Amino acid sequence: MNHFPEAWGRPRDDIYGSYNASYLPQSRGGLQSHHQPTTHTQQPIVTGTSVLALKFSTGVVIAADNLASYGSLARFTDVHRLKPFNKRAVVGFGGDVSDMQYLDRLLNSLDVEENYTSPTGDAKSDDDRALVDAPLMSAKNLHTYLAKVMYKRRTDFNPLWNALLVCGLDEKDQPFLASADLLGTTFSAPSMATGFGAHLAQPLLRRVAPDEAATQELSKEKAVEAIKECMKVLFYRDARSMNEYSVAVIDQSGVELKEDEKLENQSWAFADRIKGYGTQTV
Amino acid sequence: MASLFQQSMPSTGPGYSFASAPTHHSSSGPRQHAFYPYTDNGGSTLGISGATFTILAGDTRSTSGYNINSRYAPKLFRIGGDGPENEGARIVLSVVGFAADGNALKERLDTMVKMYRYQHGKEISVHACAQRLSHILYGKRFFPYYVTAILGGLDDEGKGALYSYDPVGSYEREQCRAAGAASSLIMPFLDNQVNLKNQYDPASGEGLEKVMRVPEPLPQETVEQLVRDAFTSAVERHIEVGDGLQMMIITKEGVQETFTPLKKD
């Protein structure tokens, strides 16, 4: 008995001889020289949902939950989708998780490359000291880099299926927040949200920070509170979300990343009042 | 971003499925690519040239579908000049359509203009830059930059120069041009107010005696007001236009930039 189901119901090799693959292209073991076009990932498989971020007076706060879904299945529940790059840049990933892991490896090698010439021990010579003081790659630099990677891949018809938020401090140590997606589209705003968050969280965040001027007045505490409230709203309404999440605050003092936060003060009291699609009152 | 929501339950994931058993081969033809590499980020741009100046304008809203990505995403770029802010530039490019292609196009033209200065030791003329932009666009004839570009500057005689493009590089020097989502709303208004189309001299009599008004280069204040009127009108009737109006005025003194808020609804 052949235990491979794909062979069931097919001509048996011992009776009919092995399968004549000559008409297949060489890439599939055949003899034909005309090959099929290279095919690539055309849809995301394991996915992360929204990423949210908000600028405040001295830095940026960013959050994403810890879930990686396989279609509608909540497959992995401890996937950390915020990746700190250095002490003034963090990247938040939405979309395909394997592409996120590829980009994370890419960023690690970039970081190694950037720091390769820096001495590990004490700076002895003037040259060494110059290297220690060499400017750290800013969040803005990182965003430019990632945007070009994303745009190159879409141009090659081999997209990285992600929506990224890059946040941190720019070269003048001012708060920086910008996005890049699988098409290479980039933009920047006082508050940003990917995926479902663009529909549910962005209106709430824009109420807190309608423009750049408002972010100058916004305290770190208020910003973190707003983001946490949005994570809660997303958990209530986004079916591909969960109640454990990561949140990072990036300011002058560096990156403060917490990867196992839990949603607090949930109240489902609103639920029994919902009729129809929520706007119905009778 | 909308494409992230078009995901369906994966059918060719790990694990066996009879549906994906290799029962058919190359006879079914090559697999079709589901990935569409373009999107439309909305917005509109507008350029008008005068006797001694050129004005380029664009709204600052960036959209994807019904979502507003950002209320400040400029569509106007200084080309050439020095430093990260391109100071001292004398040429302005506006791009509307697919923003990622717009950025890539801007960077290529900017690099090319700077290379020209290194190689020739002088600034590029607007008409040379305009022709080069056409070549850059046509170079991607079979995978185009999905943008409508307008290039503005001053020509060798110091007159306002304005060039408009289609996505594959066909171009023309014009007095005025609207592009983007609300171009169909703005362009006929400009025909009427800038080129004085369908306007006759009231003193010229009736019937066959009528004489058409002759368009002349407009003064700068008039043009600025026309641009504002065109955009406030477009904001009322097009959802992808709004938030802010960015204008760049190119004169012999250089490029002057202004920003006026528009309705955010």
Added chain:
Amino acid sequence: MVGKDCVAIACDLRLGLQALTVSNNFPKIFSYGSQVHLGLTGLATDVSSVSELFRYKVNMYRLREERDISPQTFANLVSSSLYERRFGPWFVSPVVAGINQTDGKPFICGFDSIGCIDFAKDFIVSGTASDQLFGTCEGLWEPNLGPEDLFETISQALLNAVDRDALSGWGAHVYIIEKDKVTKRLLKGRQD
């Protein structure tokens, strides 16, 4: 388009079959009674049928009621008649313009092909050049225009809009409706 104690309605004269121009004298405005005017764009057979249908309905109204129909009543008649064909609609987008003889106030409105009414205070546009018309009307129109200024405004709005639409043009008809007077003017426009 609404002015001070007056309204205007205008149309181009082209009849086309896709890119082919079939006729250059096909008016799309029809008058019912002294003041009520109906503009119809869309499928030409339906334009004719619908205009005749409303001629019949308005005549029946006049016989029954022994008075002219008001623009408001006519608008509701148009709306309900279109919705009657909800699942097999007339392919037209009508515009109504008139002055109510009771209170002397201008009235305009537009409809989609199944009768949803758009009561606008300023102007209504419809047809293949609607985008262009939105642009020119929004740019040129202002409140409280007198009959002559309103004529100039609506004429410029229409002519410049149809010149940017390949499927419209070949001259225009303009009606200026005042309480006790209707002026119809023919505009030559571009003949290409």
